[in-house]
Amino acid sequence: DTSPAELDALTRQLDRDHVFHSWSAQAGLNPFVVAGGLGSRVWDYDGRSYLDFSSQLVNVNIGHQHPAVVDAITKQAQTLTTVAPATANLTRGEAAKRIVDRAPAGFNKVFFTNGGADANENAIRMARLHTGRDTILSTYRSYHGNTGAAIVATGDWRRIPNQFATGHVHFFGPFAYRSEFWSTSPEQESERALHHLERVIQSEGAGTIAAILLETIPGTAGVLMPPPGYLEGVRALCDRYGIMLIFDEVMCGFGRTGQWFAFQGYDVVPDLITFAKGVNSGYIPTGGVIISDEIAGDFDTNVFPGGLTYSGHPLAMASIVAALDAMEAEGIVTNAARIGTDVLAPGLAALAAKHPIIGEVRGVGVFWALDLVADPETREPVSAAVMGRIKSELLARNLLPFLSDNRVHVVPPCVVTDAEVAEALAIYDEVFGLDLLG
């Protein structure tokens, strides 16, 4: 008999008293309360509904409460809720098969983890064992997860207080709008970023480098679309110097770019692929490494020194099987591609043409960022205060946004409809039309 107002108050009270939140000073937090969701919307206890243009943490690719996935989890729970990783389990095999079927030829094995960070952790371990080398190169503009090696491979500020793993070196990836290389075109940015990377490889000593770990399209760092030839050039450098290429597809994989994997938009194949989030839209925590035959072959006779109690957990595996089958049957990845090309690309370009605060629009599929500037000439990022105002104005208009630094990331579920995008574009338009900088 608890009223919605009481449930809301209880949620806030328990959260304030007992829940310790990620990446935050705990005092004064006022988290958004989610009571339920369906498709591209979530709602609070008052029944007020919001367009979820964050996909939570850019992971609910299939939308909230997809009935086939909820059903598969329920059925699996009634059959077998847990099983040791060393057993053979049909649901786990079915999940692994569906994942490798979407990967390029030459990838036939999956190592399951609990999420994205430990996927990167284990990919790094495999690359080190395969090459007999230690160093991992990754970019400053990156996030790879919050565990030992993954947080040190990360480039953004979250690395700094956590630098306890060894063997990590960072470099600058390409970012034409805010170039580190004084370039004036995407082609030049690509060429100069590759030159910089090769000089880093040579300076560290090519023979010491196990892998280059890259988000195929850096996500939290700002949906940084690789300029022409960059990823192909990185592959060529890896081949020249005997370095493994790991693509972190945790955020950009499984439909977000309008393809199963973001790298399928480029002419490049890595040696290891890490995934999590979109593979089952986070309905049950899971992730993993898709392993090339060459690296998997190392462990035919050598022991792989790694494992997790919940590797290939049956509830997670059932949700992967159902999510991938539904995404295929319902054309959900195709929908993400179409929405990107036909609706978001022109819609966001029109917003940028109208509102000078939008310095650049970048993205593909349902994976976009608006880079907001105080001055279009200098490209000075807007302040945190302006971002705070934008967040509250969007929420006041029933849109749940994803904000990072000076950017609004436009990242709805892959199932988003034309009408929902139109609704969101109208809300963004109204908010960017306010006197935000004054």
Ligand code: PLP
């Ligand atoms: N890699 C990328 C590109 C991510 O965006 C994230 C999470 O946001 C991770 C790794 C870490 O995944 P998880 O939080 O599941 O450990």
